[in-house]
Amino acid sequence: MAEVKLMKGNEVIAEAAIRCGCDVYYGYPITPQSEVMETLMARKPWEETGMVVLQAESEISSINMVYGAAACGKKAMTSSSSPGISLMQEGLTYLAGAELPCLVVDVVRGGPGLGTIQPAQSDYFQATKGGGHGDYHLIVLAPASVQEMNDFVGLGFDLAFKYRNPAMILADGVIGQMMEKVQLSEYKPRWTEEEIEKMSDSWALTGKKAHRSHNTITSLELDSYKQETFNHKLQAKYHAMEENEVRFEEIQCEDAEYLFAAYGSASRICQKAVQLCREQGIKVGILRPITLYPFPTKEIERLSKQVKGILTVEMSAGQMVEDVRLAAKFKIPVEHYGRFGGVIPTPEEIVEALKKQIIGA
Amino acid sequence: MSVELKDIIKEENIVYKKTPVLTDNVMHYCPGCSHGVVHKIIAEVIEEMGIQDKTIGVSPVGCSVLAYNYLDIDWAEAAHGRAPAVATGISRIHRDRYVFTYQGDGDLASIGCGEIMHACSRGENIVVIFINNAIYGMTGGQMAPTTLLGQVTATTPYGRDAKLNGFPMKLTELLAQLDGTCYVTRQSVHTPANVRKAKAAIRKAFENTRKDKGTSFVEIVGTCNSGWKMSPVDANKWMVENMFPKYQLGDIKDI
Amino acid sequence: MAKFRGAVVVDKEKCKGCNLCVVACPTKTLDLAKEVNGKGYHYSEMVNPEACIGCASCALVCPDSVITVYKMNVE
Numbered sequence: 001m002a003e004v005k006l007m008k009g010n011e012v013i014a015e016a017a018i019r020c021g022c023d024v025y026y027g028y029p030i031t032p033q034s035e036v037m038e039t040l041m042a043r044k045p046w047e048e049t050g051m052v053v054l055q056a057e058s059e060i061s062s063i064n065m066v067y068g069a070a071a072c073g074k075k076a077m078t079s080s081s082s083p084g085i086s087l088m089q090e091g092l093t094y095l096a097g098a099e100l101p102c103l104v105v106d107v108v109r110g111g112p113g114l115g116t117i118q119p120a121q122s123d124y125f126q127a128t129k130g131g132g133h134g135d136y137h138l139i140v141l142a143p144a145s146v147q148e149m150n151d152f153v154g155l156g157f158d159l160a161f162k163y164r165n166p167a168m169i170l171a172d173g174v175i176g177q178m179m180e181k182v183q184l185s186e187y188k189p190r191w192t193e194e195e196i197e198k199m200s201d202s203w204a205l206t207g208k209k210a211h212r213s214h215n216t217i218t219s220l221e222l223d224s225y226k227q228e229t230f231n232h233k234l235q236a237k238y239h240a241m242e243e244n245e246v247r248f249e250e251i252q253c254e255d256a257e258y259l260f261a262a263y264g265s266a267s268r269i270c271q272k273a274v275q276l277c278r279e280q281g282i283k284v285g286i287l288r289p290i291t292l293y294p295f296p297t298k299e300i301e302r303l304s305k306q307v308k309g310i311l312t313v314e315m316s317a318g319q320m321v322e323d324v325r326l327a328a329k330f331k332i333p334v335e336h337y338g339r340f341g342g343v344i345p346t347p348e349e350i351v352e353a354l355k356k357q358i359i360g361a
Numbered sequence: 362m363s364v365e366l367k368d369i370i371k372e373e374n375i376v377y378k379k380t381p382v383l384t385d386n387v388m389h390y391c392p393g394c395s396h397g398v399v400h401k402i403i404a405e406v407i408e409e410m411g412i413q414d415k416t417i418g419v420s421p422v423g424c425s426v427l428a429y430n431y432l433d434i435d436w437a438e439a440a441h442g443r444a445p446a447v448a449t450g451i452s453r454i455h456r457d458r459y460v461f462t463y464q465g466d467g468d469l470a471s472i473g474c475g476e477i478m479h480a481c482s483r484g485e486n487i488v489v490i491f492i493n494n495a496i497y498g499m500t501g502g503q504m505a506p507t508t509l510l511g512q513v514t515a516t517t518p519y520g521r522d523a524k525l526n527g528f529p530m531k532l533t534e535l536l537a538q539l540d541g542t543c544y545v546t547r548q549s550v551h552t553p554a555n556v557r558k559a560k561a562a563i564r565k566a567f568e569n570t571r572k573d574k575g576t577s578f579v580e581i582v583g584t585c586n587s588g589w590k591m592s593p594v595d596a597n598k599w600m601v602e603n604m605f606p607k608y609q610l611g612d613i614k615d616i
Numbered sequence: 617m618a619k620f621r622g623a624v625v626v627d628k629e630k631c632k633g634c635n636l637c638v639v640a641c642p643t644k645t646l647d648l649a650k651e652v653n654g655k656g657y658h659y660s661e662m663v664n665p666e667a668c669i670g671c672a673s674c675a676l677v678c679p680d681s682v683i684t685v686y687k688m689n690v691e
Contacts, residue, residue, distance in 0.1 A: 551677070
């Protein structure tokens with residue numbers, strides 16, 4: 001019988017990590033996600049599953065500890081919020097460059113700089129376009145509910161290991177702090193040493209064995225031609241993700257004449273806006289990207305042939321809108337409506353924006 | 362009795378040869394560089410302790426970034442200065458492994474000062490090998506935190522000036538103050554006797570890991586003859602005359 | 617008469633001619649060759665083989681681990 005509880009999004013991240021067989025969490029406190037590590041420390045998973053939890057001295061250190069554990073083929077994760085994620089960019093590009101799987105949870109707050117501790121979606125660019133230096137992408141999952149906070153921990157690890165690439169859960173302060181009913185995952189045992197050696201013998205650091213040459217985890221290649229070859233390999237991997245891993249949700253799109261494109265918290269507010277619109281006879285649907293990278297480009301292109309215009313709704317000054325415009329190939333109006341700096345848009349504002357920027361334009 | 366060389370040069374008469382824990386790759390280091398000697402004695406310790414399959418090294422950014430090409434063990438290459446965090450990440454989930462970092466003065470004492478402080482403060486069960494040659498070798502001989510006052514480097518062309526550049530940093534003494542370190546020592550590898558002592562220190566450090574005693578920190582004062590613009594032999598002399606008065610050899614802490 | 621005789625073999629193609637072994641040798645057995653190896657280095661070689669006592673000082677300080685040391689009792 002599945003366990004159903006009323007829990008905070010951040011707490012669910014911790015619970016889901018323990019249950020999915022995560023080996024280690026390294027983190028550093030920052031609002032609005034500190035409950036992740038607090039929950040783990042209170043739960044003492046090292047007594048239960050053997051999962052290690054350690055508070056590092058900084059986000060820089062956290063992500064590099066994750067790099068170390070991930071290099072050993074372990075399920076390693078961290079969590080933070082925007083300013084902390086900025087500090088982690090160095091580690092993330094090294095993880096991507098060394099092709100290491102890991103899970104990073106970003107409970108976004110408003111910026112720039114120290115900004116605000118209130119929710120925002122202003123780190124879409126940072127999350128989906130690489131964030132650090134070099135040509136790389138993270139796999140980015142955007143939960144819109146506490147249930148998805150639970151589900152995406154396991155999914156994030158699965159995708160990270162499938163592609164040997166860091167995965168990110170891009171939440172925001174709303175989802176992190178909100179309490180909702182959640183059906184918790186069943187417990188999965190942590191991988192044994194033997195399982196790790198079987199799965200990842202060609203790369204994981206388990207100690208040099210007699211049957212194999214020594215494994216090296218590195219992102220360094222001094223030969224430009226070899227580095228270019230490696231970059232081609234990464235690009236092929238991203239292409240495969242784009243082919244196989246796009247996840248999205250369509251809400252009331254069957255008869256839609258207009259479309260909201262929104263993810264995470266903003267997509268929930270859009271659901272109310274759709275209801276208000278439909279009461280006024282305006283047929284609107286929602287395309288909710290679940291994977292922000294890879295982005296549901298083809299789905300938006302398809303819908304752009306059906307609807308008259310798209311309004312992206314983001315808690316930012318307009319970031320995802322660029323990808324939506326590219327997907328719609330500029331054939332229909334694509335506009336952005338956003339509140340930011342920690343302010344959350346109301347459904348009424350969104351309806352007005354649709355009327356003004358798309359329908360009346 | 363006349364003995365021919367061919368009588369001496371026989372397998373059964375070998376008293377010293379390259380350890381198999383070192384690969385056959387030719388090291389990229391400049392002629393006379395201390396890195397090669399330190400690599401060798403770490404490899405010998407690993408061989409003698411029989412821990413090749415249980416040792417994981419973490420290489421830095423700097424000249425020794427490619428250390429993974431030379432020691433036949435599993436390696437992670439870390440971002441600049443972050444090796445102690447990477448080693449922590451490995452050691453915490455592999456309690457039975459011998460995890461060590463290999464870092465230069467720029468990596469450890471400058472950009473990675475925070476990481477090494479906190480790894481030592483937590484008493485991570487790791488070995489840290491710190492190569493102090495008072496200069497940035499790989500980037501072309503710029504000032505390091507350990508560069509001596511008056512020492513000429515690419516970024517202190519008129520000599521390091523305390524007012525302009527601050528003072529040379531004795532990080533090893535600072536780390537010895539932290540409760541997490543169990544063994545802190547400063548060695549060198551410029552003479553056969555010093556090589557033996559440095560090797561004994563590294564052996565002790567790895568034995569400490571076996572005993573789960575905490576962080577063992579071995580500084581090796583070394584030369585960078587290219588960066589110092591001297592011959593290897595002159596660099597050793599300069600090191601003895603100028604480095605040793607500031608960076609005295611010997612154990613600083615051993616508990 | 618020496619109780620032990622020693623000898624060293626230098627992998628001359630891997631030797632970088634740093635001269636540290638020459639200085640470390642207590643019996644002046646070694647010196648840098650007049651010839652150069654494939655990399656252009658004056659490699660180390662035994663110039664006074666009778667003097668070698670097989671103490672391995674040269675090999676200990678060799679940064680490139682190119683010296684193998686032999687030693688035998690000649691009494």
